[in-house]
Structures are given as structure tokens and as C-alpha cells.
Amino acid sequence: MNKKVILSCAVTGAGDTTAKSPHVPVTPKEIADSAIKAAKAGATIAHIHVRDPKTGKLSHDVSLFQEVVERIRESETDVIINLTSGGGGDWVPDEKDPLRGGEGTDLQTPEERHEPIGKLLPEMCTLDCGSTNFGNMLYVSPTDWLRKQAKMVQLSGVKPELECFDTGHVRFANQLVEEGLIDGDPLFQFCLGIPWGAAADAETLSYMKNRIPNNSRWAAFGIGRMQMPMAAESLLQGGNIRVGLEDNLYLKKGQLATNEQLVDKAVGIVHSLGSDIMTPSEAREELHLLNPYRKED
Template sequence: MSKKIILSAALTGAGDTTSKNPDVPVTPKEIADSAIKAAKAGATIAHIHVRDPETGGLSHDVNLFRETVERIRESDTDVIINITSGGGGDWVPSEDDPTRGGEGTDIQTPEERHEPVGELLPEMCTLDCGSTNFGNMLYVSPTDWLRRQAKLVQESGVKPELECFDTGHVRFANQLINEGLIDGDPLYQFCLGIPWGAAADAETLSYLKSRIPENGRWAAFGIGRMQMPIVAESILQGGNIRVGLEDNMYLKKGQLATNEQLVDKAAGIVETLGSDIMTPAEAREELNLLNPYGKED
């Protein structure tokens, strides 16, 4: 196979993982340093969440995003920056009153979710394309909210990565395209193995990719032990890949990983299957991205 592969590194995520792996980055400096190391190991894209430096928990603080992005941009290492815009969607019904959110609920409006993207203008951002059962929590992203958020992303000139955790999310992503809310060739990310979304297997991946338009590009990732199998399967089926501590904490059974180790392992799979990883410059051309300073290449 000859197609070059875009490799994303999802550095930290928002889950309760910092107590399970000491190499999950928390502070803006740690996240930026991890992005730089991942890029040097071969990552094309760094996908960024931020965390509260004091607690290690989820944060939506724009200043933390700003510091992280500035540290990456000021380094000598080139990598495409992809900021999450999916924060603030967690709903856990209260046991006392199920009409209200209980402990763990964290809901933001579309405008609040978009704020780091709109202020910092990264080259890419995620756009979660629907609500889903996420373990025992509901991730809330109603369709009218998504239309508002897609419009904000479109007006910012940032490239949305359409995150699809189930088949219906692909259908709605296609609807956003039909309504003129996604510019250019769309880019999908198939998120596989999340309880209780789309399964992490070859059949599900094949179905999802069959439902996107001809000009669509796609990537996929699996969580936990399915991370590397989905890397291989995505390459074989003609897509791009994602690895990182957001989705999996182990290099192999019993051995905790770093982001750069996961990138290096995925790069080895790419090479074994006869392909190469795209550089950030090549991916900018492939995806028609803005450069890190908000101007077209």
C-alpha cells in the first residue's frame, strides 16, 4: 500500500486517568511537551484537551488552552493543533430528582464549547456529532445545538473533525454537510469501542466508511486494548489513525505507555503495512488547512 497516513496523537482527554498512569499530562507545560515529543515520534496532529493543574480533572479554561497552544507554537517542532470543542456535555441524572443533573454533570452551551476554538483559531477542532450513552453517563449534543456549533466553527475558518461514536452520528454529520454547515471535503473520525457506541471491529468500520460521501476523508481509533488493532484495520481499509493516552494507557499488557511510545508503535505498524506517515505540511495540503497563525498556506 502506498497511501500516506495522517497520525493523530490524543494526548490527555478528559477521563479519570491521571491516577492510573503518571505519564498522562496535566499542566499546560506537560501537555505541550507531550505534543512535541509525540510530533518528534511521528505524529501529524496533536489533539488537545486541558485539565485543572491542581486536581487533574477536566477543565474548560481558555487560558489553559492558550498557554498549551502557545507553548507548542513557540517550539521548533511542527505539528497540527486540533483542539477539542466537545467539553461540557456530561449529564448524570440525579438519583433524588432525575430531571436534574447529579454529581458529575457538566453542561456547556454551544457558544461556551466553541470559545477556545474561536479565540485561539487552531488549524482543526473536533465536532461531536450527536448524543450517546457513554458508560453510565449521557453525552449531550442535541442536533440544534450542533447546528449552532457547526456554524460557529465554519465562521472561524477552522477545519472540523466530525466525531462519530455511532451510526446515527454519521447520518447527522452528512446532514450538516447537506445543510451547508461544513465547508470543503469533510473529515470524519470514527470513535470505536466506547461503551455503548459503535463496536471496535472491522465490520463496523467498513459500514461507517461506506456511509460517507465520495469526497469524505476519515480516520478511526479504538479504545483500550483495541487501539493498535484498529490502527492496523484503519490502514488496511484506507483510512487515517489516532493513538494516545486519551484512549488507551498501555503499550502492552501490564506496561503503561507514554504518548510518544504509542505514536512510535503506531508508526511501526504503518511502516510494516507498507506506508508512511504524512508530515504536517503534507496534511495541511491534503486537508486544505489554515496554518498555525490563521493564514492559508
């Protein structure tokens, strides 16, 4: 069991969830405020997507990322910022012409996906390690694109979190490590329960974590009602955890949650199992992060 846990909060995500819960933050101020509240509740890391303030839909606007980052930093809240580099990867075949992208398709090049990372230099960013069926949509992340992205992240000095939604993603993430595209100890995130990726259960988690390099750090999360069970399971199997409205909207059946409530519940689970939460300072040391924005004591 992990005795000292890094707790991430995925604050808003990219899914069409704003109509389902009034607590999903949309504007840069709302996203930053929610990240700050999550940090005060005990989150070590805030994982950030941004949304169009007018529509609530996914946005790739670097200026929106910048506003969120600046608001968090100016608040002097000591939380590690982890920006998405997943960008536009959605492919929905057109019903009349399947060779073309239909409504809902949103694709970005590796360079476009990296733009917020290269410009804002957060301490961490995600790197989605493969394509996958995502419900009835395909998330597109070809291997050569990923190699290009990994190299850009490496040159930026930002720590990549290797997002694995299926077992083949673990294999390719290991390949990136073998090719020298990941510096230092690799950091994996096992993303479980996405239709139709890896299942959110103990056996699948054990399979994935047993197939990464010995010097790796790792975390796992489940979506929907499996969020808290997988947080506990990840802790018991020696990993770190993630909660937040990107992955789950409910505190319990029928009760919509805020990010800080989900963090508080996860903290309670960790403490009840005899473990504790790492502070951002402790996690920086654990993950060997470079944080040029932290004020020295």
C-alpha cells in the same frame, strides 16, 4: 490500503485517568511537552484537551488552552493543533431527582464549547456529532446545538473533524454537510469501542466509512486494547489513524505507555504494512488547512 497516513495523537483527553497512569499529562506545560514529543516521534496532529493543574480533572479554562497552544507554537514544532470543542456535555441523572443533573454533570452551551476555538483559531477542532451513552453517563450534544456549533466553526475558518461515536452520528454529520454547514471536503473520525457506542471491529468500521460522502477524508480509532488493532484496520481499509493516552494507557499488557511510545508503535505498524506517515505540511495540503502560524520557507 492507505499508502500515506495522517497520524493523530490524542494527548490527554477528559477521562478520569490521571490516577491510573503517571504518564497522563495534566499541566499546560506537561500537555504541550507531551504533544511535542509525540510530534517528534511521528505524529502529524496533536489533539488537545486541558485539565485543571490542581485536580487533574477536565477543565474548560480558555487560558489553559492558550498556554498549551502557545508553548507548542513557540517550540517551533511543526505539528497540526486540533483542539476539542466537545466541552461540557456530561449528564448524570441525580439519584433522588432524575430531572436534575447529579454529581459529575458538566454542561456547557454551544457558545461556551466554541470559545477556545473562536479565540485561539487552531488549524482543526473536533465536533462531536450526537449524544450517546458513555458508560453510565450521557454525553449531551443535541442537533440544534450542533448546527449552531458547526456554524461558529465554519465562520472561524477552522477545519472541523466530525466525531462519530455511533452510526446515527454519521447520518447527522452527513446532514450537516447537506445543509452547507461544513466547508470543503468533510473530515470524519470514527470513535470505536466506547461503552455503549459503535463497536471496535472491522465490520462496524466498514459500515461507517461506506456511508460518508465520496469526497470525504476519514480516520478511526479504538479504545483500550483495541487501539493498535483498529489503527491497523483503519490503514488497511483506506483511512487515517489515531493513538494516544486519551484512548489507551498501555503499550502492552501490564506496561503503561507514554504518548510518544504509542506514536512510535503506530509508526512501526504503518511501516510494517508498507505505508508511510504524512508530515504536517503534507496533511495541510491534503486537508486544505489554513495555517497562519507556519513560517514560510
